[in-house]
Amino acid sequence: xxxxxxxxxxxxxxxxxxxxxxxxxxxxxxxxxxxxxxxxxxxxxxxxxxxxxxxxxxxxxxxxxxxxxxxxxxxxxxxxxxxxxxxxxxxxxxxxxxxxxxxxxxxxxxxxxxxxxxxxxxxxxxxxxxxxxxxxxxxxxxxxxxxxxxxxxxxxxxxxxxxxxxxxxxxxxxxxxxxxxxxxxxxxxxxxxxxxxxxxxxxxxxxxxxxxxxxxxxxxxxxxxxxxxxxxxxxxxxxxxxxxxxxxxxxxxxxxxxxxxxxxxxxxxxxxxxxxxxxxxxxxxxxxxxxxxxxxxxxxxxxxxxxxxxxxxxxxxxxxxxxxxxxxxxxxxxxxxxxxxxxxxxxxxxxxxxxxxxxxxxxxxxxxxxxxxxxxxxxxxxxxxxxxxxxxxxxxxxxxxxxxxxxxxxxxxxxxxxxxxxxxxxxxxxxxxxxxxxxxxxxxxxxxxxxxxxxxxxxxxxxxxxxxxxxxxxxxxxxxxxxxxxxxxxxxxxxxxxxxxxxxxxxxxxxxxxxxxx
Numbered sequence: 001x002x003x004x005x006x007x008x009x010x011x012x013x014x015x016x017x018x019x020x021x022x023x024x025x026x027x028x029x030x031x032x033x034x035x036x037x038x039x040x041x042x043x044x045x046x047x048x049x050x051x052x053x054x055x056x057x058x059x060x061x062x063x064x065x066x067x068x069x070x071x072x073x074x075x076x077x078x079x080x081x082x083x084x085x086x087x088x089x090x091x092x093x094x095x096x097x098x099x100x101x102x103x104x105x106x107x108x109x110x111x112x113x114x115x116x117x118x119x120x121x122x123x124x125x126x127x128x129x130x131x132x133x134x135x136x137x138x139x140x141x142x143x144x145x146x147x148x149x150x151x152x153x154x155x156x157x158x159x160x161x162x163x164x165x166x167x168x169x170x171x172x173x174x175x176x177x178x179x180x181x182x183x184x185x186x187x188x189x190x191x192x193x194x195x196x197x198x199x200x201x202x203x204x205x206x207x208x209x210x211x212x213x214x215x216x217x218x219x220x221x222x223x224x225x226x227x228x229x230x231x232x233x234x235x236x237x238x239x240x241x242x243x244x245x246x247x248x249x250x251x252x253x254x255x256x257x258x259x260x261x262x263x264x265x266x267x268x269x270x271x272x273x274x275x276x277x278x279x280x281x282x283x284x285x286x287x288x289x290x291x292x293x294x295x296x297x298x299x300x301x302x303x304x305x306x307x308x309x310x311x312x313x314x315x316x317x318x319x320x321x322x323x324x325x326x327x328x329x330x331x332x333x334x335x336x337x338x339x340x341x342x343x344x345x346x347x348x349x350x351x352x353x354x355x356x357x358x359x360x361x362x363x364x365x366x367x368x369x370x371x372x373x374x375x376x377x378x379x380x381x382x383x384x385x386x387x388x389x390x391x392x393x394x395x396x397x398x399x400x401x402x403x404x405x406x407x408x409x410x411x412x413x414x415x416x417x418x419x420x421x422x423x424x425x426x427x428x429x430x431x432x433x434x435x436x437x438x439x440x441x442x443x444x445x446x447x448x449x450x451x452x453x454x455x456x457x458x459x460x461x462x463x464x465x466x467x468x469x470x471x472x473x474x475x476x477x478x479x480x481x482x483x484x485x486x487x488x489x490x491x492x493x494x495x496x497x498x499x500x501x502x503x504x505x506x507x508x509x510x511x512x513x514x515x516x517x518x
Contacts, residue, residue, distance in 0.1 A: 008055060011065070012109040015081045019107050022084050023116060026100065032121050035149050044100035045117060047071070053105045065106075069098040077102045133179070135238065137245035140188065144195040147173045158204070160211050167215055170196065183236060190226040191242055193219055198249045201264060202256045216263050223267070227274050247276060247285065254289075254299050261296065265327050269302050273334065282306055298327050301347075305335050310342050317350035325351060325358045329371075332378055345382045352388075356395035368399045376403035386411075398424055405434035414443035418450045428454050428473060445484040451477035452493075459507060467507045471514040478516055487518045 012019060030037040047053065047069060057066040063082045069075045075098045076089040086099040104113055147170050151157055157166040174192050178185055197219055200212065254268045272282065286303040297319040304313040320328055328351055335343035355375070359368055379392060393404035401424055408417040417439055421431045431450065440447055451473055458470035474494075481490035494516045501507050 008106065009109045011058065012106050015063070015106075016110060018081050018084070019103070020111075022081075022103060023107055025084065026095075026103070027116075027120055030095070030120075032150070038150060040095065040097055040100065041117070041120065044097040044104055045113065047097060047101040048104045048108065048113065053101055055102075065102070067102050069101055071098065079103065079106075135179070135184070137191070137242050140191055140242075141195050141245070143177055144174055144192050145199065148196065148199050163211060164215055167196075167200070167212070183233070186226050186229040186233070187236070187239055187242055190223060190230065191246060193223050193226070194246055194249050197223075197267065198253050201253050201260065210259070213260060213263070216260065220263060220267050220270070224270055224274075227270065231274065243276070246271065247281070251285070251288065255292065261324070262327060265296075265298055265302075265330075268299060269330070269334075272302060272306065279307070296324065298324060298331065301328070301331050302334070305331055305338065305340065305343050305347075308338075308340055308343065310346065313343055314346050317346060320350045320354070322354040322357050325354055329375065329378075333374075336378060336381065341381065344378065348379055348382050352392060352395075355392065356397070359395070359399065360397060365399070369402075372396050372400045372403055376400070376406070401426070401430075402434050409435045409438050412442065414439050414446040418446050422450055422453060428476075440480055440483070444480040445486065447480050448477060448484075448486075451480065459501065459504075462504075464506050464510075467504075467510045470507070471510045471516070474511075474516055475514060478518065482518060490518050 030041060032038045032041070052070040053067055054070070055065060055067045058064070063080065065079045065081065067077045067079075069077055071090075077098050078087045079099075079102060080086070086103070088096050088098045090096055090098055107113060107116070150173070151166050151170050156162060171193075174196070178188055197216065200216065204212070250268055250271045253264055256264075272285070276282065276285075282303060286300065286307065286309075289300050289303065297316050301313060301316055304310075304316060328347065332344055332347040332351065335341075335347060359372055359375075363371055376396075379389070384392070389407065393400050393407065396403060401420070404420060405417060408414070408420065417435070421434065426434070431454075436447065455470045455473040455477065458466040458473065460466075474497075478490060481487070481493075494511075498508065498511060
């Protein structure tokens with residue numbers, strides 16, 4: 001046995017034909033579509049890139065090379081090149097990453113290992129392309145799952161600052177296999193996006209899903225777009241198996257409870273409201289959910305409204321809680337859109353006790369105003385005793401002021417309307433946005449006290465700009481007094497104001513300019 005005296009390059013030149021045959025054997029034996037093979041090659045290439053291989057001995061008579069691979073612990077590797085035989089001190093029986101790494105290290109001395117790896121990985125692309133062209137749900141699922149596993153084989157793919165990029169990478173790879181025929185493309189995009197979401201929502205831990213909220217929301221919006229595209233085209237007869245498979249994918253998403261329930265529910269209701277519209281299909285699905293109750297009753301409520309099963313819905317709403325009120329409100333809006341007042345009544349009656357906690361703890365001020373406006377639009381359509389309706393507005397709090405104003409105007413309770421805005425110290429602009437024009441038209445006399453309070457508030461600011469604002473308000477008050485026939489009252493009021501603030505010269509000048517007397 002001789003010690004190593006030749007360079008690795010010279011060894012590679014000597015054994016070039018044997019190494020190429022060995023690499024061809026590896027190429028044919030291992031396949032990138034098998035996750036174990038892909039992981040094996042990836043880790044061997046990683047060892048080579050990190051320079052963790054050292055050749056320790058070469059025996060030219062027996063064509064034997066010995067080396068050490070620095071892994072978690074040092075590993076001894078021996079190659080018998082002419083026999084294409086290898087041995088390793090690790091427990092693996094067949095090809096292991098250490099033997100592959102030594103072979104790769106020798107091969108790359110004269111040839112491009114990167115080119116070989118790229119060509120080897122193309123085997124997977126070719127296979128996936130063939131699968132995509134088979135036009136079966138199983139084939140398209142395999143395309144998505146294989147692509148996902150290829151990217152997720154990197155142990156760091158879920159790191160917070162890499163996960164979005166990783167998912168974009170998966171999506172771009174899947175996109176490459178889109179069918180050439182235009183009529184199949186929307187279904188391919190919808191199907192593969194749904195399968196990918198199912199993988200993400202059911203296989204990733206809840207604490208990791210939190211960082212994916214925006215990405216998943218964006219993907220759901222893309223799915224909604226594809227649904228609209230499919231709705232505008234005739235349904236392919238050959239697409240029926242894909243719809244059946246999609247229903248199973250959505251069921252799995254609904255049954256899993258790892259987190260992001262709001263997004264899961266949004267996805268489920270999009271499919272069953274817009275894509276799966278056949279009554280028989282919905283009835284079959286509701287039978288499954290009734291047999292396999294998930295933690296949330298919202299899915300059943302969705303189907304009870306779609307199928308107008310009012311008795312079942314009335315029993316189910318006992319499970320309503322404030323943590324999922326956004327989704328329950330959506331179900332109520334669905335009942336409204338289906339022109340189903342009975343279901344709407346059942347849902348809104350059950351929701352009402354939770355509204356105060358819901359609107360005052362779950363939203364920012366801007367969103368709070370929007371959700372209250374939506375709620376009031378729903379509650380206007382159901383029958384409620386007036387005392388319950390007023391209690392509802394007090395639950396809304398200050399953010400329900402506009403809704404309560406509309407209610408009081410509808411009831412022609414104009415004095416109460418004024419008292420409400422006095423109670424919450426509304427500005428003139430806000431009061432006008434809440435229907436003051438209607439109050440002036442119907443009961444101008446009622447507005448006089450509110451105008452007075454608003455004007456005096458401006459006077460107390462004691463500056464020229466505020467005095468101008470006060471006169472602007474008094475002019476509106478003048479028009480209301482004239483409309484209500486209170487000319488004498490108004491002139492007396494103006495005289496009293498001038499007398500009370502006679503020492504405020506700037507205010508007196510603005511009053512004179514304003515010509516307030518009738």
